[in-house]
Amino acid sequence: MTAADMTRQKLTVRLCGPRGFCAGVDRAIQIVVLALKKYGAPVYVRHEIVHNRYVVEGLQERGAVFIEELSEIPEDHRDCPVVFSAHGVPKSVPADAQNRNLFYLDATCPLVSKVHKQAMRHHRLGRHVLLIGHAGHPEVIGTMGQLPEGTVTLVETVEGANTLERPDGAELGFVSQTTLSVEDTADILKALEDRFPDLHAPAAESICYATTNRQEAVKKAAPGSDLFLVVGAPNSSNSRRLVEVAERAGAKRSLLVQRASEIPWDEVDGIRVLGLSAGASAPEIIVNEIIDAFRERFDVTVELAITAEETENFPVMRAIRDVELTSADMAFVNGNA
Incomplete structure (x- = not known):
């Protein structure tokens, strides 16, 4: 340990598990990557495939083109695949795709x-x-x-x-x-x-396992936290909810950040315990980026706050199952690159 390490303030980072990508997000990103590998660029994607700029920009670099309406696809690109986002689309969208003779892949979370x-x-x-x-x-x-x-x-x-x-x-x-x-x-x-006492429930539970699991982990890590950071986008519903859950569970303050560059460093002096989680569409590479940023400023000890192990896997559609991904492709799909 160097002299600088000895003088730096100690900081405990309570790292939540589960955090980050869920099986539905993983599947959606994988569908776009597989489509690019099989059909070549461009592959059109209606709406952000998931609510995360890092992921969207990474897919754009690979050849994905993000649109809001199918009418944005040029006439001479009608033979290119179009992917529907993980959030799902109204029935009118695939009907419109069929009317336009478009080949589409539906990445709606199961x-x-x-x-x-x-x-x-x-x-x-x-x-x-x-x-x-x-x-x-x-x-x-x-x-x-x-x-x-x-x-x-x-x-x-x-x-x-x-x-x-x-x-x-x-x-x-x-x-x-x-x-x-x-x-x-x-x-x-x-x-x-x-x-309405006669209200009928769904035939099966509709709450997402990933939403519940991430909130439970935040509840475990939040009590006594001086600051709680949630990695996620402002338009990510589940990420914003994690911020609220952290404050309700005992964190003194909770913030949503997309990258380490958004951390208000002038406001973190004196903190001893940092809670850290990530919404279901936030890649692990950004979580690591934030931990590294704190290591540059604090003597960091990481403690895990794990409440569940997730083993869910949602397979992609048959049309693209024959494509093999490289280790670099898989690292990106899993949020590690």
Whole structure:
């Protein structure tokens, strides 16, 4: 140990596990990389494949072109693949792709697809669907777009649940945005159940395992933390929720950062315990970047706050399973490069 090391302030970093990429994100990124390997550039991607600029820019460097609408694909590129993001899309999008004779690969997370099926089941059984979620989120737009207009009502808050009127005396069934945990939806659901005792639950649990696991790890690491950092994008619902969970669980302060460059170094003097996690679309390489940045300024000891081991794996579609990825490709897909 050098003299400089001896004079530096000691800092304990409580590193959460699980953190970062979930199986759905891993699958979505892998689909784009495999499509580029099999079909060549460009591969078009409708909307950000996942909510993370590092990942998006990495895919752009490989030849992915991100668009918001299928109409942006040039006429002479209609034979190029287009990938739908992990958040899911309304039924109108694949229908539009078929009308344009586009070849598309749907990277919707299987857990989001499960919610789509649950909503469609409610509708098939004659129920009006209540969707607990956040307005404007791509997953919510995609889920509402599975059913005819007017057959789904979005419920964002307890207040909204308490003032909701039953549409035309219809039976009601609910589903939830996957990036909300059981705890996130509990108060809204209770209000709905109090108001509508005959409310039908989904046929199966729709809460994402990754959302719950990451929140539980944050709850373990947050108590006594002087500062809690969550790696994630501002438009990432699950990342923003982790910031809130950390503060509720006892962190003195919690911040969302996309890179180490966003850390407010002038405000971290005197901290002794740092909590650190990452949203489901944040790569591990940025977590390591942040730990290294603290090592440059503090005498760091890393402690693990692990609450679960994740072994889920969602396979890609058959059309691209025959493509082999290099070790460098896999490092990028797994968030390590």
